Every structure is written in structure tokens, then in C-alpha cells.
Amino acid sequence: MSEKITIYDIAERLNITAATVSRALNNNPRISASTRKLVMETAVEMNYKPNMLALALKSGKSNNVGVIVPYIDRYFFSSIIRGIEEELYPHGYHVIICQTFEIETKEIETINTLLNAQVDGILMSISKATIDLEHFKGVLSKNVPLIFFDRKKNIEGVSTVTIDDFKGGYEATKHLIEQGCKRIAHLSGDRSLEIYNDRFEGYKQALKESNIPFDERYVLQTKSDIEAGKKAIDKLLKLKERPDAVFSSSDYIALGVIQQLKAKNIKVPEDFCVVGFSNEPFTKFMELSITSVDQSTLEMGKMAAKVFLKQAGGRVKTDQKVVLAPKLEIRKSSSKK
Amino acid sequence: MSEKITIYDIAERLNITAATVSRALNNNPRISASTRKLVMETAVEMNYKPNMLALALKSGKSNNVGVIVPYIDRYFFSSIIRGIEEELYPHGYHVIICQTFEIETKEIETINTLLNAQVDGILMSISKATIDLEHFKGVLSKNVPLIFFDRKKNIEGVSTVTIDDFKGGYEATKHLIEQGCKRIAHLSGDRSLEIYNDRFEGYKQALKESNIPFDERYVLQTKSDIEAGKKAIDKLLKLKERPDAVFSSSDYIALGVIQQLKAKNIKVPEDFCVVGFSNEPFTKFMELSITSVDQSTLEMGKMAAKVFLKQAGGRVKTDQKVVLAPKLEIRKSSSKK
DNA sequence: TTGTAAGCGTTATCAC
DNA sequence: GTGATAACGCTTACAA
Numbered sequence: 273m274s275e276k277i278t279i280y281d282i283a284e285r286l287n288i289t290a291a292t293v294s295r296a297l298n299n300n301p302r303i304s305a306s307t308r309k310l311v312m313e314t315a316v317e318m319n320y321k322p323n324m325l326a327l328a329l330k331s332g333k334s335n336n337v338g339v340i341v342p343y344i345d346r347y348f349f350s351s352i353i354r355g356i357e358e359e360l361y362p363h364g365y366h367v368i369i370c371q372t373f374e375i376e377t378k379e380i381e382t383i384n385t386l387l388n389a390q391v392d393g394i395l396m397s398i399s400k401a402t403i404d405l406e407h408f409k410g411v412l413s414k415n416v417p418l419i420f421f422d423r424k425k426n427i428e429g430v431s432t433v434t435i436d437d438f439k440g441g442y443e444a445t446k447h448l449i450e451q452g453c454k455r456i457a458h459l460s461g462d463r464s465l466e467i468y469n470d471r472f473e474g475y476k477q478a479l480k481e482s483n484i485p486f487d488e489r490y491v492l493q494t495k496s497d498i499e500a501g502k503k504a505i506d507k508l509l510k511l512k513e514r515p516d517a518v519f520s521s522s523d524y525i526a527l528g529v530i531q532q533l534k535a536k537n538i539k540v541p542e543d544f545c546v547v548g549f550s551n552e553p554f555t556k557f558m559e560l561s562i563t564s565v566d567q568s569t570l571e572m573g574k575m576a577a578k579v580f581l582k583q584a585g586g587r588v589k590t591d592q593k594v595v596l597a598p599k600l601e602i603r604k605s606s607s608k609k
Numbered sequence: 610m611s612e613k614i615t616i617y618d619i620a621e622r623l624n625i626t627a628a629t630v631s632r633a634l635n636n637n638p639r640i641s642a643s644t645r646k647l648v649m650e651t652a653v654e655m656n657y658k659p660n661m662l663a664l665a666l667k668s669g670k671s672n673n674v675g676v677i678v679p680y681i682d683r684y685f686f687s688s689i690i691r692g693i694e695e696e697l698y699p700h701g702y703h704v705i706i707c708q709t710f711e712i713e714t715k716e717i718e719t720i721n722t723l724l725n726a727q728v729d730g731i732l733m734s735i736s737k738a739t740i741d742l743e744h745f746k747g748v749l750s751k752n753v754p755l756i757f758f759d760r761k762k763n764i765e766g767v768s769t770v771t772i773d774d775f776k777g778g779y780e781a782t783k784h785l786i787e788q789g790c791k792r793i794a795h796l797s798g799d800r801s802l803e804i805y806n807d808r809f810e811g812y813k814q815a816l817k818e819s820n821i822p823f824d825e826r827y828v829l830q831t832k833s834d835i836e837a838g839k840k841a842i843d844k845l846l847k848l849k850e851r852p853d854a855v856f857s858s859s860d861y862i863a864l865g866v867i868q869q870l871k872a873k874n875i876k877v878p879e880d881f882c883v884v885g886f887s888n889e890p891f892t893k894f895m896e897l898s899i900t901s902v903d904q905s906t907l908e909m910g911k912m913a914a915k916v917f918l919k920q921a922g923g924r925v926k927t928d929q930k931v932v933l934a935p936k937l938e939i940r941k942s943s944s945k946k
Numbered sequence: 947t948t949g950t951a952a953g954c955g956t957t958a959t960c961a962c
Numbered sequence: 963g964t965g966a967t968a969a970c971g972c973t974t975a976c977a978a
Binding site: 613615616617627628631632635659660662663664665666667668 | 954955956957958
């Protein structure tokens with residue numbers, strides 16, 4: 273039932289004013305050592321805790337940052353958030369999480385309520401459905417640091433922390449070529465998202481360097497789930513010149529592909545190699561573990577947080593573009609020898 | 610660069626006072642329709658957004674709730690958080706997430722900073738390491754609703770949302786008995802946590818009902834990861850009377866068990882059945898899919914949020930204890946026929 | 947070194 | 963129906 277005690281309560285007890293208490297508590301230089309000591313002790317004794325809301329109103333800083341992701345229960349996102357939280361907590365920031373469910377209107381609305389709540393920054397991965405970019409301008413015009421992680425759109429003033437998706441696609445494809453695969457298909461999400469397009473470009477580059485002709489029929493854009501993977505591989509297998517490998521921009525697609533291949537008695541990796549993307553936990557648990565491109569999500573989260581801290585600290589005025597290196601985790605689904 | 614505009618700006622523009630603007634905006638009955646209309650329109654035109662921090666300071670309500678979990682990147686927790694967020698967002702609450710990493714001091718500290726931040730409630734799963742319960746009293750004494758999900762300690766005034774762990778353990782074990790298993794081992798986490806103890810009690814009850822003698826050598830307490838599972842099964846296999854099944858209180862332990870059994874050429878499920886707990890996503894993706902007890906995490910999160918809303922709305926004064934039903938998902942690792 | 951008073955953006959309690 | 967004014971808890975010129 274403990275009543276909230278304020279600096280006024282301390283002041284009253286000591287027969288001084290709240291201002292003095294405030295100064296003592298904040299280590300203001302011009303205050304006598306004796307009163308400071310007295311105030312400090314009394315504060316502890318009375319179990320004083322500063323009201324952060326009052327502080328926030330006064331300073332305009334809420335010490336909260338908003339983190340927006342499509343779904344929080346996807347490992348990819350939750351591990352990034354873990355990184356953000358780990359990095360920001362020691363600096364006194366709290367992390368507010370919001371989900372867009374890949375809906376643009378939800379994204380816009382969420383950004384607005386976060387802005388109303390006076391967050392000190394917004395770290396987010398934009399929704400797949402987002403086309404209009406006006407709402408981001410709104411954030412910038414309020415001088416609230418805006419940082420995109422993973423899914424990026426090029427907007428002046430917005431910092432980004434991404435992995436080198438081109439390189440990820442390139443290395444995955446090159447690996448398949450090295451395994452002796454000749455007709456490598458590529459399954460990607462909607463390529464209007466930069467990440468998917470970059471992986472696609474990396475894929476093409478790898479083919480080109482090895483003088484393997486690019487064949488459009490081997491490239492499909494689909495949803496990023498198991499069912500979509502199954503459907504896609506069905507389609508590919510109907511081609512007269514069947515592919516002998518798939519580089520997928522999603523681990524779920526890769527899993528669907530593998531399950532379907534198994535159902536059709538096509539041996540992985542002997543007759544068909546598969547590489548996914550994201551290094552979701554399940555890829556390494558599978559009996560037939562799945563080769564995948566790791567996106568170092570924890571680090572991505574920490575880096576996004578660091579970028580925010582720099583901007584919030586005013587140490588940097590311009591936006592920053594951080595690109596992390598992807599790491600190919602080679603596992604059974606693509607290891608022939 | 611847009612300056613923040615307040616009700617004073619609107620008032621000035623319309624030559625009325627801020628109080629009137631406030632009333633108009635809040636649909637206060639005693640205000641003329643005309644001024645209300647005027648104020649509303651001007652607010653939109655000037656793009657007025659209320660400052661939630663000011664509101665929060667005034668009302669003492671931050672419209673934030675704190676959610677504390679050991680790790681946010683475990684699917685079990687992230688999906689609960691998803692449920693909480695989905696339920697609370699429409700009610701205007703934001704979700705602040707914090708991690709304890711299973712460290713008691715971190716838990717205490719986190720609760721305190723959350724309390725300082727004036728959260729309107731705390732929803733949490735307590736750390737495994739937590740022994741002392743004093744910090745929870747602190748929350749209650751401030752009249753901040755406190756809700757435990759999954760991991761519970763019995764504290765007066767604290768609401769809990771859990772699944773019926775006893776029933777989960779009971780059904781898992783009964784299922785194994787029905788599969789013809791005779792010597793069922795049980796691997797659990799530290800049973801000083803109620804959830805683990807309840808599952809253990811359910812296990813014993815199922816054995817008892819089927820007149821299978823309880824054998825202490827078949828019960829081990831371990832960490833909840835793959836390596837621990839491997840070690841545990843190694844130990845069990847050294848017994849003269851080897852078990853022919855394992856009910857594990859963790860999917861990761863179950864996975865370790867299965868991997869090790871495979872390494873030793875013991876066939877699952879033909880010669881050895883395995884059941885896990887939590888229904889982690891990977892359990893159904895495996896080629897040898899794992900039978901597991903689903904804890905309906907999304908629902909658990911939503912329910913925790915609902916309990917909070919009831920308490921926050923003052924509709925309920927006493928604590929609530931909600932128990933959800935577990936659901937056994939039978940898969941290959943335990944399906945003999 | 948300390949006290950006084952204004953202000954952060956609202957809402958609520960009086961008056962008129 | 964609308965206007966003053968105080969209050970939420972804190973910081974910070976400006977005085978003293």
C-alpha cells in the first residue's frame with residue numbers, strides 16, 4: 273500500500289526545498305557535501321524512486337524505443353529483438369514491441385501510436401506489404417531516429433543494418449555449383465523487397481561467373497512457407513530439363529522442397545541439393561540438416577541498437593548504413609561427397 | 610522539423626482556452642456542439658497528437674505493461690508474448706519486454722526499473738533461479754497487477770495463467786503406456802519449479818493407475834537442452850533393466866535423446882518411444898517428428914493479457930488462477946503401430 | 947550553497 | 963458552456 277514518495281517528501285522531512293533535493297540526487301556540483309549525504313541517505317531510507325514519467329515529460333525523453341516487426345514469434349525476429357534488448361537495457365532504455373502482421377495500415381498506425389508515446393527511436397523491419405513511404409518521413413520530421421534492420425528501403429535519413437544479401441545469395445549458389453550442380457533453381461519471396469532481389473542478383477552473379485546460363489524458368493517467386501515450397505518444387509520437376517538443386521531464400525521453402533522430394537523418392541543430397549536462407553533453428557536439428565545462410569541475427573539486433581545509441585547521443589547526424597556479412601552454414605542437404 | 614503542437618496552440622488559434630479544447634477533445638458533455646466541431650476540425654488540420662507522457666504523468670497510468678521472460682528468442686516465450694501483444698494493443702497498451710536470462714538478480718532489478726517506469730502491470734514467467742519472493746511483494750504493495758504465466762509460485766494476490774502440467778504429464782505417460790511401453794523413464798528440469806514437479810506427479814499417477822511400479826532410477830533431473838538429453842539417455846541405457854520409453858519435460862531433451870538413440874542404432878519408435886513437452890516448432894518438422902505436449906502458448910498469452918485487463922479495469926479485486934488444458938500432439942516418435 | 951518559481955502537456959475543480 | 967487555476971513530479975534559470 274506504500275504511498276509514492278516524491279522529492280517533496282524528502283524535502284519536508286529535512287526542512288529543505290525540493291530543488292535542493294533534486295540537485296543533491298543529481299550530483300549537482302554546487303551543493304554542500306553534508307546536505308548531499310543527508311539527502312542521499314534519507315532517499316534510501318524512505319525508499320524513494322524517481323518517477324520516470326515526470327522525468328520523461330520534463331525532458332521530452334521517454335527512454336523507450338519502439339521495435340516493430342511483422343511477427344514476434346518468428347525466430348529470426350525474436351533473436352534480433354533479443355540483441356536489441358541486451359544492448360539497450362544497460363543504457364536505461366526499454367524496448368516496446370509491436371507487430372504489423374505484414375499489414376501496411378497496421379504499420380502506419382503502429383508508428384503513429386509509438387510516436388505519440390514519445391519513443392526516443394524506432395527500430396523496425398518493414399512489412400512486406402508496405403509500398404507507400406510517407407509515414408517514415410513523419411518519423412524523421414520529428415527527429416526520432418529511424419533504423420531499419422534486415423528489410424530495407426532506401427530513404428534519406430534512415431539508418432539501416434542489414435546483411436549483404438547479394439553475397440549471401442552469391443555464396444549459396446557458388447557452393448551449389450562447387451557441389452557439381454548444373455541446373456540450379458532459385459525460389460524467392462516477392463522481389464520487390466530488396467532483400468529478395470539482392471539474393472537473386474547474387475544468385476545470377478554466381479551463375480555468370482561459372483558460365484552457367486541463366487534460365488528464367490528456374491526462378492519462381494512464392495510465399496515463404498512449407499506449402500509454397502512443395503508447390504514450387506512440383507512445378508520445377510515438371511520441366512523437361514529438371515533442376516538438380518534449389519537455392520531458396522527461405523528455410524521454410526527449403527524444408528517444403530525437401531519434404532516433397534522425399535515423398536517423390538528423390539534423394540537429397542545425392543540427386544538434388546538444397547540450400548535455404550536464415551539459419552532457422554530447425555535447420556540444424558533435422559535428421560537431414562539443411563544448409564542455410566546465417567544472418568547473425570543477434571549481432572544484427574545489437575548493431576541496430578548501437579546505431580540508435582549513436583544517433584540518440586547526437587554523436588552522429590547523418591544516417592548510417594551497416595552491412596553485416598552472411599555466413600553459409602554447410603550441412604547435409606547440400607554436401608555430396 | 611514539425612514543432613509539437615499542443616492544446617494551447619489550438620486554443621490560441623481559436624481564441625479559447627486550453628481547458629475548453631481539452632473538454633472538446635474528450636467529448637465532455639457540457640460543451641457546445643459548435644465549439645466541439647471547430648476544435649475537432651482544427652485539431653485535425655493542425656495535426657494535433659496528444660502527448661501521452663503528459664497524460665501519463667497526470668493520470669499515473671503509463672499505458673505500458675512490462676513482460677518479463679528468461680529469453681525472448683525461445684519460441685515458447687515469444688509466442689506467448691505475441692498473444693499478449695495481440696490482445697493488449699487494441700486496448701491501447703504497449704508491451705515492454707525484458708529478459709532475465711534466468712538470473713534472479715536480473716529479475717529483481719528488472720522489476721524495479723519497470724516499476725519506476727510506472728508500468729500498469731507486470732506479466733512474467735519467473736526465472737528458474739528465483740528463490741526469494743520479496744520483490745514480488747513490492748509489486749503488489751504498489752497495487753500493480755502481477756500475473757505469472759507458465760512458471761508459477763503460489764503467492765497471495767498474484768494471478769496465474771498456466772496449463773495443467775499434471776494433466777500434461779499424465780496424458781503423455783498414459784499415451785506411452787498405451788503404446789505398450791513397460792519401463793518409462795522421465796527426464797525433467799529442476800523439480801523445485803512447480804511446472805516440472807507437476808509433470809512428474811502426472812507421470813507417477815499414470816504409472817500408478819496402470820499398476821506399473823514407480824522406479825526412481827528411471828527419473829533424472831537435468832538441464833533442458835540437447836546435450837543434457839544425450840547424457841541422460843546414456844545414463845539410462847546403462848541400467849540393467851533398460852527403459853523402453855522416455856517422457857521428457859522438454860522438447861530439447863527429447864531431441865537429444867532421439868539423436869543419441871539413433872547413434873546407438875536403437876530404433877524409434879519401434880524399440881524406444883519418446884515424448885517431449887512444449888510442442889516447439891521443430892518437433893513437427895523433423896523427419897522423425899516428435900510427439901509433444903502442446904501448451905497453447907498463444908492462448909496463454911492472450912489469457913494472461915485478459916486477466917491483466919480485468920484487474921486493471923478494477924473489475925476484479927482478488928487474484929485469478931486460470932488453468933488451460935494441455936494437448937498431446939501424437940507424432941512418429943511414439944507411434945508404434 | 948540554497949530557495950523561488952516557472953514550465954513540461956494534460957485534466958479537474960472551481961467559478962462565472 | 964467556458965475561463966482560470968491548480969496539480970501530476972521533476973528540473974532549472976534566476977535570485978538571494
